[in-house]
Amino acid sequence: MLNPEEINMLHNYFLPNITPVLVMEVLGDLKKDESEGKSSKESVVKLARKLLPHNSAVNIHYSKLIEMDLLGDMVNIDNRPIVGEITTKESTTGLRGFHIEDSAEEKALGKWRTGEFSTTDELVAKLWREVTTQKDILENLQQQLKKGDAGSPPLKSLQEVKNYVDQIMADPQNQTGILKFCIAEFGISAESAAVIFARWEQQPEKKFSSFAPYAFYCCLVKLFFYIGLKNHLIGTRPTNHVDLQYLYYLPFCLIFSSNDKFHKSVIELLVGERHTFISGDQLKKGLQEAIGYRSTLSERKDIDRTLKEPPRVPDFIIYKLWNKYLAWPPKFERKISDQEIEEQKKKIDEFIAASNTPGMQDAIDNPDFVVKKYFITLNDPCPCGSGKKFAECHHKQQ
Ligand SMILES: [Zn+2]
Structure with a gap:
């Protein structure tokens, strides 16, 4: 129900946790209109393009996590996504952190965005459809x-x-x-x-x-x-x-959003103290408030700022959510010098370069850095959040 601009702003203001069931629902659309004899590939491509790779992660499937939990491997319940494919790496200055590879679901989404479907995708979609639409189940x-x-x-x-x-x-x-x-x-x-x-x-x-x-x-x-x-x-x-x-x-x-009737009827009984439930309509309204506000701005720096943080209008829905979870807006603002930015960029390059080192065996609790890799094509929205295609934004500037 969100349009591309709203989806882009959603990824600028939040870190969406994409559930494997959503990925399956997207794929299931591949077989949706089969009975009518027409292809639904376009519909899957369109949906997959809404699950942007930047600032998001696909959570590990719940059944895997239940098994881990029962076996005694700690499953952290702390309102953050649990992702797989993690290796511990050491950077040149001896800092240790995580490198996270694309999961199977993320790889699949990347392919679907470009319209590429395997025979397995077709089969899985068919099975998913059969099982989930069985009327009397x-x-x-x-x-x-x-x-x-x-x-x-x-x-x-x-x-x-x-x-x-x-x-x-x-x-x-x-x-x-x-x-x-x-x-x-x-x-x-x-x-x-x-x-x-x-x-x-x-x-x-x-x-x-x-x-x-x-x-x-x-x-x-x-x-x-x-x-x-x-x-x-x-x-x-x-x-x-x-x-x-x-x-x-x-x-x-932390925030669960849905417009589904079933979810709306049960959610208040299941959410924890730290959670917020926001209906899909409210979320859309919140994103529209921010987008509408941005369209009234004329200064470049003000417009750019709305890509990194929501407009500071206390009545806005997204302002309230940021305020609730992020101790935001800050009491006083620190000016970051150009030199500091340069140093930070160097640090980031150092963390990324650790990719070429072998993974470490010993587990660490508090990583100094986290590098999340993801697959992106020139047609995907630029990870900077501008809403422009990658080909027409930072790819050009490289
Ligand atoms: Zn960009």
Whole structure:
């Protein structure tokens, strides 16, 4: 629902966390109109071009993270995306940091933006479409859930469902049961399950929320969905099953935006204290406010500034979000000298050059730098945020 200019400003003001389910939804469009015999490649290209590579990252798939969490590899739930393909590098002055390569999804998006699709893409799109548009999938599930648990009293609101689920999940009697539910529901392999149960047996206190906090959260969301469905408080539209997946990534963002009815109905019950939910309409309005304001400016430096930070108008939606999370605007502004900028540029070159060194074995907690690589074509918007094509902006200036 955002136009290219709004998308560009979104990437200037925020760091979008792209969920793998969104990538799949984009690809799924490849087979959308197949029944009508026309190609939908254009639609996928158009959508892929909205998921800009700069300032964004595709999060690791939730099922992988659940497995890691259960196995005891720490999954950080701190409102930041979790990305893969990381190597630790050392720069010439001995600073250590991360180099992040494009993930499989990011590589695929890069190809789709140029209209290139593999046979696997076609197959995956077809499968995704078949599974996600199966009309009775949730109706059947609803029937099964009702049969399986006929005795419990009906719940009348989603708030009641949430309270009920919280209660089930906190009950010491249920902890091993929740672990089994998690392993079955999230498709954990038998091999991993054996290791996970061994780890569980060693726990002095059998408490699932501290054993695997992220997996605990995902079980809570899924159980909430099932019980809401069973009580007819969540609808049986097949897309709800897809939309559910977005909620597994809530722990990896600060601001969640959606215009979806299902999301709007459940989100307030699932977001944490630090989260903000903003509807798609509001987000669009916020971006339009900033773009409209920019169009009234005449000085080059003022216009350039709106690419780096939102207009300082306290009533604007994006001003409020920046103010909430970034201690912004700053109390006093420091003038950065040209010399300082030159030095910083040199530092950045040093960090990028570390790419050519071999990766290091030892893990580090606090990287001195993070270099995120991504694939970009001349037709993509310039990463500087100007909104111009890369070919017509910084590529020319190099
Ligand atoms: Zn540029």
